[in-house]
Amino acid sequence: MIAFIIRRLFQSVLVMLAVGLIAFSLFRYVGDPINNMVGQDTTLEQREQLRERLGLNDPFIVQFARFAANAARGEFGISYRHRRPVDDLIVERLPATLELSLVAAIMALVIGVPMGVYTGLHRDGVLSRIFMAVSLAGVSLPTFLIGILLILLFGVVLQWLPTFGRGEVVSLGWWTTGLLTVGGLKALIMPAFTLALFQMTLIMRLVRAEMLEVLRTDYIKFARARGLTNRAINFGHALKNTLVPVITITGLQLGSIIAFAIITESVFQWPGMGLLFIQAISEVDIPVMAAYLTMIAFFFVVINLIVDLLYYVVDPRLRAGGTAGGRV
Amino acid sequence: MASETGSRVQRFLDSDIWYSFTRSPITVGAAIVTLAMFVAAVFAPWLAPHHPFDLATVDLLDAFLPPAWIEGGDPRFLLGTDDQGRDILSTIMFGARISLGVGFASVVFAMVIGVTLGLISGYLGGTVDSVIMRFADIQLSFPAILIALLIDGVARGVLPRDMHDELAIYVLVFAIGISGWVQYARTVRGSTLVEKNKEYVQAAYVMGVSPLLIMVRHVLPNAMGPVLVIGTIHLAVAIITEATLSFLGVGVPPTSPSLGTLIRVGNDFLFSGEWWITVFPGAALAILVLAVNLLGDWLRDALNPKLR
Numbered sequence: 353m354i355a356f357i358i359r360r361l362f363q364s365v366l367v368m369l370a371v372g373l374i375a376f377s378l379f380r381y382v383g384d385p386i387n388n389m390v391g392q393d394t395t396l397e398q399r400e401q402l403r404e405r406l407g408l409n410d411p412f413i414v415q416f417a418r419f420a421a422n423a424a425r426g427e428f429g430i431s432y433r434h435r436r437p438v439d440d441l442i443v444e445r446l447p448a449t450l451e452l453s454l455v456a457a458i459m460a461l462v463i464g465v466p467m468g469v470y471t472g473l474h475r476d477g478v479l480s481r482i483f484m485a486v487s488l489a490g491v492s493l494p495t496f497l498i499g500i501l502l503i504l505l506f507g508v509v510l511q512w513l514p515t516f517g518r519g520e521v522v523s524l525g526w527w528t529t530g531l532l533t534v535g536g537l538k539a540l541i542m543p544a545f546t547l548a549l550f551q552m553t554l555i556m557r558l559v560r561a562e563m564l565e566v567l568r569t570d571y572i573k574f575a576r577a578r579g580l581t582n583r584a585i586n587f588g589h590a591l592k593n594t595l596v597p598v599i600t601i602t603g604l605q606l607g608s609i610i611a612f613a614i615i616t617e618s619v620f621q622w623p624g625m626g627l628l629f630i631q632a633i634s635e636v637d638i639p640v641m642a643a644y645l646t647m648i649a650f651f652f653v654v655i656n657l658i659v660d661l662l663y664y665v666v667d668p669r670l671r672a673g674g675t676a677g678g679r680v
Numbered sequence: 681m682a683s684e685t686g687s688r689v690q691r692f693l694d695s696d697i698w699y700s701f702t703r704s705p706i707t708v709g710a711a712i713v714t715l716a717m718f719v720a721a722v723f724a725p726w727l728a729p730h731h732p733f734d735l736a737t738v739d740l741l742d743a744f745l746p747p748a749w750i751e752g753g754d755p756r757f758l759l760g761t762d763d764q765g766r767d768i769l770s771t772i773m774f775g776a777r778i779s780l781g782v783g784f785a786s787v788v789f790a791m792v793i794g795v796t797l798g799l800i801s802g803y804l805g806g807t808v809d810s811v812i813m814r815f816a817d818i819q820l821s822f823p824a825i826l827i828a829l830l831i832d833g834v835a836r837g838v839l840p841r842d843m844h845d846e847l848a849i850y851v852l853v854f855a856i857g858i859s860g861w862v863q864y865a866r867t868v869r870g871s872t873l874v875e876k877n878k879e880y881v882q883a884a885y886v887m888g889v890s891p892l893l894i895m896v897r898h899v900l901p902n903a904m905g906p907v908l909v910i911g912t913i914h915l916a917v918a919i920i921t922e923a924t925l926s927f928l929g930v931g932v933p934p935t936s937p938s939l940g941t942l943i944r945v946g947n948d949f950l951f952s953g954e955w956w957i958t959v960f961p962g963a964a965l966a967i968l969v970l971a972v973n974l975l976g977d978w979l980r981d982a983l984n985p986k987l988r
Contacts, residue, residue: 492916611823614825636833
């Protein structure tokens with residue numbers, strides 16, 4: 353057990369170092385950082401001074417160590433475009449993305465699990481077939497297209513819901529939330545649903561497959577022989593045993609929800625980190641790119657680590673199985 | 681020679697695969713739709729009713745015409761026109777050309793890398809194997825779209841702007857390809873591990889056939905079934921990824937729009953009521969991906985000996 357944890361921790365550190373190296377090389381070697389910081393009229397001498405002062409003439413390894421130390425403290429320099437420290441920008445955008453992602457994850461679970469249980473119990477029912485067909489559409493329709501269609505229907509034609517932004521937000525210290533106002537909640541519905549839809553289909557299919565498998569097992573047959581009610585068997589015994597993989601996969605998917613939030617945020621102009629990142633890419637705003645990359649990698653590594661440890665603790669059968677694949 | 685091709689066709693018509701294909705109406709439908717869209721895309725310059733990127737034939741006075749069956753529509757433009765007076769049907773056909781081209785190229789690229797690494801990994805084993813597979817594990821824990829975005833972002837930083845526009849399609853193929861090789865590598869490695877212990881491989885080895893030849897001529901053909909299945913499903917994924925990147929504005933340049941770019945452009949006119957500029961390219965994309973997915977699902981079941 354301890355050897356396993358140490359090996360996984362070592363691997364995680366290695367991944368973070370690799371990502372850090374990519375982020376650092378981006379920052380250091382893509383374009384000239386000095387050119388991006390100073391104005392046109394700075395003399396060569398001043399540039400050279402700044403270069404020396406920022407330590408850009410130091411050996412590679414020293415610079416990388418400094419970058420890593422700063423990154424660990426959450427400092428990623430100054431955005432070329434916004435002319436503000438990157439960490440400020442990210443802290444400002446973080447609540448929007450986290451709120452959207454969490455609401456989407458909850459939505460996916462709350463709708464996906466019952467749909468999965470239903471299709472597992474009534475595999476040939478009409479409703480089951482409809483659910484399965486819808487889930488195929490959920491896999492085939494790209495996220496951004498779903499968002500656009502929702503905007504067209506509920507935003508433009510019916511005019512029920514706002515089509516962009518977060519609506520009214522309330523500040524709680526440094527955290528801003530849209531969950532406490534009607535406007536904020538209304539603005540959240542469409543983006544959260546768009547983001548949740550794919551995960552929802554994934555969870556539904558997973559729960560369905562697990563239910564079908566569990567319902568075939570002997571202990572379910574024994575439970576029926578003992579005369580337990582269907583309700584107790586289906587929910588007390590069968591569903592409970594399907595939940596381990598569902599919870600771990602939802603955990604793993606949390607990372608990909610945050611990554612897919614890039615697309616959703618872009619469709620709904622949701623002021624989160626994803627929108628910041630995509631703007632940074634098209635404007636080659638490297639400090640922001642480097643920071644987002646390092647952060648999201650850290651997030652993924654932590655989630656994967658936790659899930660791996662959970663696998664190990666909860667269900668030894670799952671240890672041999674591979675990791676769950678994400679979309680795309 | 682002719683009789684041999686004849687017998688091959690006959691063999692194919694007698695095969696299980698053809699039988700299961702003809703027995704599934706949904707699959708036949710998906711195949712017809714896919715084929716139709718392929719033909720429309722590949723032969724777009726000859727089939728399209730207009731040449732949307734030939735400035736001489738585009739008239740700004742035709743801009744924002746609704747589809748032909750709606751009042752105010754023009755029978756010359758079946759699905760209406762966009763903000764520059766271009767025929768939507770024609771832009772879709774030309775856009776599908778780029779979408780499919782990038783999709784296919786990325787799949788082939790990912791397949792070549794994945795199959796090669798999978799073969800090496802499975803055949804050599806040892807340190808090489810664990811390094812490649814560790815790398816695959818790590819990459820698989822990140823969503824492919826993020827990796828593709830990252831590669832595109834780096835390329836944007838490294839290449840000067842005008843050069844990037846020129847090379848954008850190649851960058852995109854590279855990015856989508858790199859983000860998708862792992863599935864192939866894992867599958868091929870698995871098959872290789874099974875095949876390499878079989879007698880025919882050992883016989884070839886004893887006969888003095890070089891390892892490279894054994895891998896390519898003997899092991900690889902036996903691993904190709906699953907690779908084709910992954911390839912089909914990956915094609916759908918690659919098309920979606922390309923469309924998503926183009927929609928986000930980091931894909932192909934606007935001068936040669938793919939379906940994703942068309943949706944992005946049309947998105948600006950959604951609020952002023954010109955829905956057809958977005959909805960038709962969107963529908964084309966969705967139908968294409970759905971059809972390819974259905975074909976992939978069928979192929980997976982047809983090639984799976986357990987289900988026969």
